[in-house]
Amino acid sequence: MQQSLEIPAYGRDPYEEWVAREGVPVVEGVALDLFHVQTADWPRIGAKGAITRFRGAGDFCSMFVVELPPGGSTLPQQHLYEEIYFALDGRGSTQIESADGTKRSFEWGRGSFFGIPLNAKYRHFNGSGSQRALLCTTTTLPLMIKVIHNEEFIFNTPFGFADRTGKDEYYTGGGDLHMVRPGQNYWETNFVPNLFELDLPAWEDRGKGSTNINLAIGDGVMHAHISEIAPASYKKAHRHDGGAHVLTLSGGGYSLLWNDGDTDFERVEWTYGTVFPPADKQWHQHFVTTNEPSRYVATAFGGIRYPVVQYRRDMVIGKPGEKQLLSKSSKEGGSQIEYEDQDPRIHQIWLQEMQNAGITPQLELPVKKRV
Ligand SMILES: [Fe+2]
Numbered sequence: 177m178q179q180s181l182e183i184p185a186y187g188r189d190p191y192e193e194w195v196a197r198e199g200v201p202v203v204e205g206v207a208l209d210l211f212h213v214q215t216a217d218w219p220r221i222g223a224k225g226a227i228t229r230f231r232g233a234g235d236f237c238s239m240f241v242v243e244l245p246p247g248g249s250t251l252p253q254q255h256l257y258e259e260i261y262f263a264l265d266g267r268g269s270t271q272i273e274s275a276d277g278t279k280r281s282f283e284w285g286r287g288s289f290f291g292i293p294l295n296a297k298y299r300h301f302n303g304s305g306s307q308r309a310l311l312c313t314t315t316t317l318p319l320m321i322k323v324i325h326n327e328e329f330i331f332n333t334p335f336g337f338a339d340r341t342g343k344d345e346y347y348t349g350g351g352d353l354h355m356v357r358p359g360q361n362y363w364e365t366n367f368v369p370n371l372f373e374l375d376l377p378a379w380e381d382r383g384k385g386s387t388n389i390n391l392a393i394g395d396g397v398m399h400a401h402i403s404e405i406a407p408a409s410y411k412k413a414h415r416h417d418g419g420a421h422v423l424t425l426s427g428g429g430y431s432l433l434w435n436d437g438d439t440d441f442e443r444v445e446w447t448y449g450t451v452f453p454p455a456d457k458q459w460h461q462h463f464v465t466t467n468e469p470s471r472y473v474a475t476a477f478g479g480i481r482y483p484v485v486q487y488r489r490d491m492v493i494g495k496p497g498e499k500q501l502l503s504k505s506s507k508e509g510g511s512q513i514e515y516e517d518q519d520p521r522i523h524q525i526w527l528q529e530m531q532n533a534g535i536t537p538q539l540e541l542p543v544k545k546r547v
Pocket of ligand 1 (some may be wrong): 279416420454460
């Protein structure tokens with residue numbers, strides 16, 4: 177029996193229909209090493225690319241890989257969805273034309289992070305004539321196209337969102353630091369020249385030596401945060417909604433993922449360029465097995481400034497006078513497992529990994545007495 181190619185009249189997913197029409201490689205997985213994703217010509221952008229389909233991507237955002245050949249550039253782009261880019265490799269520049277016609281350019285290199293304000297016109301240029309530039313971008317296209325389900329409107333609407341442009345300094349590496357409280361501090365900008373070097377304030381609720389800052393990019397609804405885990409250490413387990421595209425920036429280690437009721441853990445190994453969004457409400461915990469700190473960036477839907485949905489508000493903001501759920505023990509209704517409450521196997525696995533790697537553990541847990 178031949179499968180019908182007609183679009184069904186019910187149960188439609190306009191995002192997946194769009195993905196199929198784009199005709200570029202779709203790469204799937206729990207985790208992906210973006211340096212080894214197969215890309216191909218992407219006519220819409222005029223460069224090479226791939227579309228990821230992570231198990232934990234959730235409903236609202238997705239990640240694309242964009243590869244600029246040596247000396248290459250993208251075609252001018254404009255669309256009614258947000259994008260936050262990270263430059264994995266190479267160097268280049270991006271020109272953004274704001275609602276009033278003002279053009280701004282900034283130069284990026286390995287480690288740069290930047291946003292495209294909603295519906296701004298933009299173009300990327302590879303700054304090298306001999307090497308590729310590799311970018312990844314997390315977008316709110318799934319949300320937008322599922323709701324609007326009209327591609328023409330998404331990609332061909334001239335309206336300029338002047339309120340999204342922000343200050344000139346947001347495009348030159350400057351920004352505004354908003355110190356709210358640990359775990360909720362945020363840096364408002366549009367361009368971070370180097371995420372590896374961004375100063376991160378402490379967030380000890382998540383574990384000793386843990387640091388973190390949120391980013392508000394382009395006054396958008398996307399979430400981004402940078403966290404760092406101390407060398408030869410690990411953070412507490414936590415969980416939240418799907419779609420947090422965790423990208424390792426430095427250090428080496430692994431993460432354990434599990435759902436309530438599971439008898440075993442799922443494991444993801446990571447290094448620079450690995451991305452894995454934990455699935456919706458799935459517990460996850462990050463372990464460093466190197467003598468250098470490990471830094472990662474997570475991009476998701478629903479940010480510190482605009483959480484959008486109540487679940488995100490509870491997670492990242494919390495009720496007035498109370499901690500955000502991401503800083504609170506699961507025993508108190510929060511979304512974090514304190515070290516003393518975690519499955520004892522977790523620490524044993526890590527100690528064994530550290531021994532195998534010949535690294536001295538820098539995290540000691542209180543011995544829990546058996547009753
Ligand atoms: Fe997380």
